[in-house]
Amino acid sequence: MSGAAPYNWQQNAWQMLMRAMSADRLHHAYLVAGPAGVGKREFAEWFAAALLCSGSAEQSPCGSCQRCALYQAGTHPDINRLDWVDNARVISVEQIRKLTSQLTLTTTYGPYRVAVINKAHSMTRAAANSLLKTLEEPGPGCVLILLADNDAHLPVTIRSRCQRLVLPLPEKSEALEWLESQKVANPAIALEYAHGAPLLARDRSGELDPGAVSEVKSRFFDFLVRDFEPAELAGLTADVMGTRDALTLFLQWTTEHVKSAELSGHDGRTSSNRPRSERVFHCNALERFQDALRLDNPSLKTRTVLEGVLADIRIMRVRTRAETVQ
Numbered sequence: 001m002s003g004a005a006p007y008n009w010q011q012n013a014w015q016m017l018m019r020a021m022s023a024d025r026l027h028h029a030y031l032v033a034g035p036a037g038v039g040k041r042e043f044a045e046w047f048a049a050a051l052l053c054s055g056s057a058e059q060s061p062c063g064s065c066q067r068c069a070l071y072q073a074g075t076h077p078d079i080n081r082l083d084w085v086d087n088a089r090v091i092s093v094e095q096i097r098k099l100t101s102q103l104t105l106t107t108t109y110g111p112y113r114v115a116v117i118n119k120a121h122s123m124t125r126a127a128a129n130s131l132l133k134t135l136e137e138p139g140p141g142c143v144l145i146l147l148a149d150n151d152a153h154l155p156v157t158i159r160s161r162c163q164r165l166v167l168p169l170p171e172k173s174e175a176l177e178w179l180e181s182q183k184v185a186n187p188a189i190a191l192e193y194a195h196g197a198p199l200l201a202r203d204r205s206g207e208l209d210p211g212a213v214s215e216v217k218s219r220f221f222d223f224l225v226r227d228f229e230p231a232e233l234a235g236l237t238a239d240v241m242g243t244r245d246a247l248t249l250f251l252q253w254t255t256e257h258v259k260s261a262e263l264s265g266h267d268g269r270t271s272s273n274r275p276r277s278e279r280v281f282h283c284n285a286l287e288r289f290q291d292a293l294r295l296d297n298p299s300l301k302t303r304t305v306l307e308g309v310l311a312d313i314r315i316m317r318v319r320t321r322a323e324t325v326q
């Protein structure tokens with residue numbers, strides 16, 4: 001694996017880092033952003049290992065030097081990691097203060113001291129403020145790696161002091177190939193269920209009943225183009241998945257449906273003849289799913305939320321038909 005990113009779809013970001021490392025032009029703070037399940041943590045850990053290794057940038061992490069051995073054993077003294085403690089769902093100011101004091105220590109081995117802050121988007125305001133000073137005046141050899149699923153949640157003062165590295169979702173074919181290499185059953189459905197994120201697809205494949213998801217998908221299309229009871233679809237879906245997953249998939253499937261209607265000309269019409277009312281209906285349906293995703297209230301039951309959203313969409317469709325008939 002030497003010289004290569006942990007995953008194929010991260011090669012561009014990786015090569016950029018390695019070039020900066022060879023040229024001794026590393027930034028003191030990186031913000032690794034990208035959707036959950038795309039491999040940010042593995043990327044950050046690999047980068048940390050490369051920084052701590054005694055080999056050259058071209059071959060690091062070499063995996064065989066003494067420093068790599070310490071890293072692999074989890075006992076390298078020049079790396080610190082932050083993450084949620086006991087599912088706190090935030091990174092607290094106390095955690096950041098402890099970390100920043102550790103960053104002032106001199107390194108034991110190489111030139112670098114590395115800090116990896118996982119879920120940096122969940123830093124409290126006080127935590128972010130406390131980190132600012134270190135970002136402005138990092139100690140010699142300090143490299144901070146912040147990971148964020150949604151870096152828009154980070155204060156701009158933090159973002160502006162980091163070099164941003166975006167890790168993209170892989171192409172579908174690449175993701176499927178990787179999932180197959182990981183022996184994930186029904187990779188296509190698992191990937192859809194994970195919204196295109198391969199690691200999430202692998203990790204969640206165990207909680208998935210692919211047959212049940214396929215059934216929901218086919219009933220959803222029945223709902224979208226014909227008549228299928230919203231209450232029945234909501235009940236069927238709620239038995240298989242939670243609110244957020246359901247709404248995200250509905251959004252994805254509606255987009256898929258619109259794309260294929262545009263391409264083939266729905267009901268044998270060419271795309272240019274697709275009635276305006278039908279386009280309006282699809283846009284409204286997409287918006288309704290997006291609104292519901294923004295409001296997703298954890299205290300509401302999945303079935304209740306879905307039933308409300310689907311009933312609204314059915315009314316939109318009935319109106320569309322009435323307009324088409326007129």
Ligand SMILES: [Zn+2]
Pocket residue numbers: 053054055060061062063064065066067068
């Ligand atoms: Zn090494």
